[in-house]
Amino acid sequence: MGFDVGGDERARRRVSSPAQRWLSGLLAGTVAVAAVTGVLALVDPHVPAPHLLMLYLLVVMPVAIVWGIGLAVVIACVSALAYAYMFVSPLHSFQITNSWSLVALVVFLVTAVVVGQLAARLRLATQRSARLSEEQAALRRVATLVARSVPASEVFEAVTREVGLLCGADLARMEQFEEDGTATGVAAWSRGPAQLAVGTRLTLDGPSIARAVRYGDGPVRVESFAGAKGTIAREALEVGIRSSVGCPIVVGGHLWGVIAASRKSDELFPDDTESQLASFTELIVTAIENADSRAQLDASRARVVAAADEARRRLERDLHDGAQQRLISLALELRMAQDTVPEDLPELRADLGQVVDALSSALEELRQISRGLHPAILSEGGLGPGLRALVRRSAVPVDLRVDTGSRYPPPVEVAAYYVVSEAVTNTTRHAGASHVEVTVEQHDGTLLLCVRDDGVGGADPGRGSGLTGLRDRVEALGGAIGITSPAGDGTVIEVSLPVEQSAGRPS
Amino acid sequence: MVQCLIVDDNPHFTAAARRLLERQGITVAGVASTGEEALRRADELRPDVMLVDIDLGGESGLELAGRLHHQEDLGTRIILISSHAEEDYRDLIAASPAVGFLPKDTLSARAIHDMLASSAGEAPG
Numbered sequence: 001m002g003f004d005v006g007g008d009e010r011a012r013r014r015v016s017s018p019a020q021r022w023l024s025g026l027l028a029g030t031v032a033v034a035a036v037t038g039v040l041a042l043v044d045p046h047v048p049a050p051h052l053l054m055l056y057l058l059v060v061m062p063v064a065i066v067w068g069i070g071l072a073v074v075i076a077c078v079s080a081l082a083y084a085y086m087f088v089s090p091l092h093s094f095q096i097t098n099s100w101s102l103v104a105l106v107v108f109l110v111t112a113v114v115v116g117q118l119a120a121r122l123r124l125a126t127q128r129s130a131r132l133s134e135e136q137a138a139l140r141r142v143a144t145l146v147a148r149s150v151p152a153s154e155v156f157e158a159v160t161r162e163v164g165l166l167c168g169a170d171l172a173r174m175e176q177f178e179e180d181g182t183a184t185g186v187a188a189w190s191r192g193p194a195q196l197a198v199g200t201r202l203t204l205d206g207p208s209i210a211r212a213v214r215y216g217d218g219p220v221r222v223e224s225f226a227g228a229k230g231t232i233a234r235e236a237l238e239v240g241i242r243s244s245v246g247c248p249i250v251v252g253g254h255l256w257g258v259i260a261a262s263r264k265s266d267e268l269f270p271d272d273t274e275s276q277l278a279s280f281t282e283l284i285v286t287a288i289e290n291a292d293s294r295a296q297l298d299a300s301r302a303r304v305v306a307a308a309d310e311a312r313r314r315l316e317r318d319l320h321d322g323a324q325q326r327l328i329s330l331a332l333e334l335r336m337a338q339d340t341v342p343e344d345l346p347e348l349r350a351d352l353g354q355v356v357d358a359l360s361s362a363l364e365e366l367r368q369i370s371r372g373l374h375p376a377i378l379s380e381g382g383l384g385p386g387l388r389a390l391v392r393r394s395a396v397p398v399d400l401r402v403d404t405g406s407r408y409p410p411p412v413e414v415a416a417y418y419v420v421s422e423a424v425t426n427t428t429r430h431a432g433a434s435h436v437e438v439t440v441e442q443h444d445g446t447l448l449l450c451v452r453d454d455g456v457g458g459a460d461p462g463r464g465s466g467l468t469g470l471r472d473r474v475e476a477l478g479g480a481i482g483i484t485s486p487a488g489d490g491t492v493i494e495v496s497l498p499v500e501q502s503a504g505r506p507s
Numbered sequence: 508m509v510q511c512l513i514v515d516d517n518p519h520f521t522a523a524a525r526r527l528l529e530r531q532g533i534t535v536a537g538v539a540s541t542g543e544e545a546l547r548r549a550d551e552l553r554p555d556v557m558l559v560d561i562d563l564g565g566e567s568g569l570e571l572a573g574r575l576h577h578q579e580d581l582g583t584r585i586i587l588i589s590s591h592a593e594e595d596y597r598d599l600i601a602a603s604p605a606v607g608f609l610p611k612d613t614l615s616a617r618a619i620h621d622m623l624a625s626s627a628g629e630a631p632g
Contacts, residue, residue, distance in 0.1 A: 320562065320590060321517065324590045325517040325519055325520050325590065326519055327612075328520060328523075328590055328611045328612045329517075329519040329520050329522070329523040330523075331612045332520075332523040332524060332526075332527045332611075332612070332614060333523055333526075333527075335527065335615070336523075336526060336527050336530060339530065339531075359612075360612060363590075363612055364592075367590070367591060367592055367595075370591075371591075371595065375595070376562060376591055376595065376596075377591075377595050377596055377598075377599065380561065380562070380567060380569065380596070380599060381569075381596075381598060381599045384598070385596075385598040385599055388597075388598050389594060389595050389596070389597065389598070392594055392597070393594070
């Protein structure tokens with residue numbers, strides 16, 4: 001049938017129990033039989049009733065299509081009885097004395113059963129095709145999410161919802177197994193208001209799909225939770241679950257978790273439910289693997305940046321503790337020597353003075369190198385004092401506003417410092433700006449930096465400038481950088497850095 | 508004579524500074540290489556002035572200056588020193604109880620006397 005059913009419509013579809021459905025079918029069929037009988041009574045004087053007996057097939061066929069062959073046979077019998085009572089003499093009795101009438105009724109019943117069966121098969125084929133196309137559409141939707149590399153949690157939620165709707169479930173949940181033998185709900189869906197727990201650890205201490213999958217092999221079913229004890233069974237009974245079906249999620253040869261669908265009605269899941277679940281687990285696995293490799297890539301970038309920073313910091317320390325202190329001591333010694341030179345040796349005094357001056361210049365150069373390697377004030381005083389020291393040395397006037405006095409993890413402070421440092425350097429070297437504005441503020445666990453200049457603009461972050469290095473540094477910390485630099489209209493660099501480091505867990 | 512205590516974790520520097528200052532007329536009563544040692548020796552020696560390195564290895568000289576300032580009846584004034592330039596630390600120096608800052612390579616008795624003189628009249632750090 002190829003149509004795409006919206007979630008709400010699908011959610012409404014399974015509202016009545018099988019018995020209710022059957023009864024409503026019986027009622028509708030009986031009313032229709034009565035209507036056809038009325039029509040026959042009207043035309044009976046003009047057209048012989050036996051010729052019209054087949055009109056009852058108009059009722060039997062739709063009943064077979066909508067309610068199945070069982071009810072169609074019942075309605076065919078009701079039709080035969082109505083016909084016998086109304087039109088076969090003796091009238092108004094179920095007695096049949098005329099053998100031709102009996103033959104006509106038998107032929108009608110046989111035809112009704114055959115037509116009913118054909119109609120019921122048509123109905124099944126249509127249903128299967130609709131289910132298949134629904135399944136394909138659901139898989140496509142999830143596959144699109146996976147291909148877009150959205151966060152794994154988003155894929156989990158989509159899969160849980162699609163699985164729930166597709167399997168005609170009332171509730172569905174995806175659970176991840178933990179190393180301590182428990183499981184954590186990572187996503188859940190429900191047709192009604194009652195939800196299964198997400199984010200909490202579930203002990204596998206009683207009958208449950210999670211436990212059966214964990215200690216079993218392949219897909220599993222729990223056909224009744226009646227009288228069951230244990231964390232998940234208790235939860236199932238509380239929300240009214242009668243039966244569940246689940247499928248393992250295996251990532252890289254390891255049992256990662258389980259996806260489970262549950263029903264509140266007595267009607268059990270169809271036999272092919274497990275294979276439907278299995279077709280989704282492949283997509284789940286891809287999403288988890290994608291998230292894993294992304295997390296590994298992020299972690300590896302962060303390690304590269306952290307290792308480089310650590311090397312620079314160590315170099316700065318070595319310089320500070322070694323060469324710088326030695327040269328300073330030497331400068332002091334030379335000044336002492338200068339003081340002891342007798343006044344009648346002015347040339348020697350002057351020579352020594354020159355050496356002292358040269359040493360001072362060398363020390364100043366060392367200070368600059370050391371500052372470039374790792375600004376000592378950043379470790380000592382944090383971002384505010386660090387940035388103020390930075391802008392004091394800028395050749396272009398910088399208007400700095402720091403709206404946070406907090407200390408942040410060293411990688412965040414270093415990244416923020418280098419963003420401003422690189423941006424101000426670029427402005428000085430290339431932008432021809434007369435004024436730079438730098439703002440630093442914190443919003444909801446994110447440090448926001450903005451560097452804005454009134455220069456020539458046209459900065460191209462892709463042209464191997466220092467901006468590429470900044471992007472690496474910022475993204476390695478899970479942050480984002482945006483550069484707006486229209487030609488002739490200044491440059492704005494905006495950076496957001498998460499203050500808390502993310503754990504890098506795929507869920 | 509002005510009594511001085513040098514707090515620095517680099518022995519080359521403390522040795523050179525001690526000789527220079529003593530030759531220029533300042534008594535170096537002692538040296539300390541850690542914050543704890545500095546607090547103890549300050550209490551013991553009651554120097555007129557302490558030269559405190561901002562970067563004390565793993566410790567912060569600025570923090571030590573704050574602790575010394577809160578030590579009652581010490582009467583010692585603090586001059587921060589560093590191998591870095593003053594402008595690198597300007598905000599932190601201004602916020603500290605120290606009477607001033609001297610880059611290590613410009614250290615001299617005269618610089619110390621000038622700094623003490625210019626801070627005279629103010630409450631001792």
